[in-house]
Amino acid sequence: MIRKVSIFDMPKAWRVDLFWSRVGTYSLNECWPYLGCIDKHGYGHVSIRTPFGILWRAHRAAFYLATGVYPQGFLLHRCDNRLCCNPHHLWLGTNDDNMADMVSKGRQVKGGRAKNASLTDKQAEEIRRLWRFHCRHPWDIQTTQAALARRFQTGTGTICCVVNGRSYCE
Numbered sequence: 523m524i525r526k527v528s529i530f531d532m533p534k535a536w537r538v539d540l541f542w543s544r545v546g547t548y549s550l551n552e553c554w555p556y557l558g559c560i561d562k563h564g565y566g567h568v569s570i571r572t573p574f575g576i577l578w579r580a581h582r583a584a585f586y587l588a589t590g591v592y593p594q595g596f597l598l599h600r601c602d603n604r605l606c607c608n609p610h611h612l613w614l615g616t617n618d619d620n621m622a623d624m625v626s627k628g629r630q631v632k633g634g635r636a637k638n639a640s641l642t643d644k645q646a647e648e649i650r651r652l653w654r655f656h657c658r659h660p661w662d663i664q665t666t667q668a669a670l671a672r673r674f675q676t677g678t679g680t681i682c683c684v685v686n687g688r689s690y691c692e
């Protein structure tokens with residue numbers, strides 16, 4: 523069942539603008555990466571309030587804001603890029619579709635996510651400092667979680683843990 527919303531049910535315009543300002547938008551064929559906070563599963567982390575509940579993942583919010591269709595079930599990526607918010611790369615699927623999709627992409631046999639390289643306390647402090655900067659300057663692409671992960675040669679999951687204080691606490 524597809525529930526379509528009217529424009530009046532949409533979040534306020536400035537929130538929509540703020541959301542899209544955190545997405546790198548390119549041509550329709552390219553992936554549009556979410557540049558803000560990344561959750562521990564590697565998806566963009568947002569909270570967009572809708573009449574049907576709160577959307578916590580950037581790609582789900584992107585789909586909702588772009589199409590006006592609330593994603594009831596699974597919202598899958600054609601491009602297998604969890605951060606991608608390009609509505610043209612997203613499709614609504616069932617649980618079976620999701621499993622089939624995972625199997626076809628071999629994700630369930632890969633096991634183990636990006637290894638968590640250990641960071642020193644000093645590096646963790648530096649990451650938190652840069653992230654605080656990013657929160658005030660969300661357009662700065664040098665300090666997104668993905669950029670920090672590359673810079674410190676670790677996974678975005680580790681960066682998210684550090685900035686959210688789930689590990690590496692003094």
Ligand SMILES: [Zn+2]
Nearest residue numbers: 553601606611
């Ligand atoms: Zn994509």
